[in-house]
Amino acid sequence: MPNPVSTSAMTASPCPHRQGVSCGDCRMKALCLPLALELDQVERLDRIVQRGRPFQRDEYIYRAGTEFRSVYAVRSGTIKTFSVNDQGVEQVTGFYLPGEIFGMDGIAHTNHISSAVALETSSICEIPFNRLEELSLALPNLQRHFFQLMSREIINDQRLVALIGKNSAEERLATLLLSISTRNAQRNLSEVRFRLPMSRADIGNYLGLTVETVSRIFGRFQKQRLLKVDKKEIEILDLDSLQELANI
Amino acid sequence: MPNPVSTSAMTASPCPHRQGVSCGDCRMKALCLPLALELDQVERLDRIVQRGRPFQRDEYIYRAGTEFRSVYAVRSGTIKTFSVNDQGVEQVTGFYLPGEIFGMDGIAHTNHISSAVALETSSICEIPFNRLEELSLALPNLQRHFFQLMSREIINDQRLVALIGKNSAEERLATLLLSISTRNAQRNLSEVRFRLPMSRADIGNYLGLTVETVSRIFGRFQKQRLLKVDKKEIEILDLDSLQELANI
């Protein structure tokens, strides 16, 4: 197999990056599509969705400064979004797993203000935004769905603000690990064993911490028998304690 | 005049909190309405907007846990939005000035997860969300406008994450002051003299700082002749240096 697929994504089904899967057949449809959408409505949405070949690690989905055309859904893999300020400092704004939508921050402007790269081999569904807008005028459920998706994005960002503004480094990392854990569980993957496709630097950047701090806390969590860490492979040994640490 | 109006809001026009002003006549329409909307379309929007009596200081516009029905536009005054986590810790999520829309984080759920209170006497336009949805199906410009408004909210939150995660206390406070300054300028108010209607605690909460730190930095800024601070009244003495501090 040419593509190094994350172990936690291993299933009996064929390659998770395969193309030609319609929305109706997609394993992730429950996550990114509105439940209320009728079959024929799903088909209409399906017709505007564009599915290309998978993106390889470090490939850009879109770049800051380029024209905004579409929002995107992750079919497989993991996407990192980030922006770079005037001084060239990068800010990671999100990690997106299969079934999640990204690129909605581009809607406000004609050009992207952030970029998106694949952290591992990833399949992406591109949804041209002007066609989505048109379709939303005809399908009230779809319009509502996108309002709700964007609202959820706002809530997520607000939670991140609270996390970074009020919590210690340990609490922040514990919370991120648990977020990925539960999102994995939603995807029928293990919630205690998974691979973190992003670097320590990305994690630190996202959480408002330095690489060194992230590394030290991984060490601490291991010493406390909360985690087993082998490079990017994570095993949560004590979910309860980790949740307590994250105030959940 | 029974309502203590903020000095910076003083104009020759009648009381800024007066009711009965339609969207078409509202001084803030350029800020909250889509420019592309035709006159008759503005009227249709106007018909669903509900304008009640002004809210007094500390009055709630909506409370976490109550049913989500509407989003809101500030006509006059200032609104603070915040959520409270399981441990009872408050997180201020935003300060909203005239012409700005708040409450969009409620769209994702049937009940509000955050609350909104008036920081001073404020007039609010309530926009019932289900009627807004209906109207958006008929007015493509309006649909687009709300997608863009929500996208802007996402961008704002991402910027706040970057500010709190990467910048020092001084940089954070300088950035907030400049944000309010420029937003005042957009409203034809002074960008160097204004009143901060929120407490030091609210400012610190919003910026991920303690009250003490906020107070100390106000002191430092005064000593450096960047600001003149008299309780809540702020005068920016050195806009350039402040912008440099905020990396702008």
Add this chain to the structure above:
DNA sequence: CGACGCGTTGAATGTTGTCAAACCGAGTGG
């Protein structure tokens, strides 16, 4: 093999938080 990216570890520094006390102005009641 050596260079490089990435991650880990150590020691020192410093910014911000914590705790405590005092201040100030507004409002209240004697």
Add this chain to the structure above:
DNA sequence: CCACTCGGTTTGACAACATTCAACGCGTCG
């Protein structure tokens, strides 16, 4: 009219957590 309280703010001393700077280990790739 004064003393009092109360919330919000300021100031100080100290501690702590995270950053900074530096070095090193490890695996990969040219």
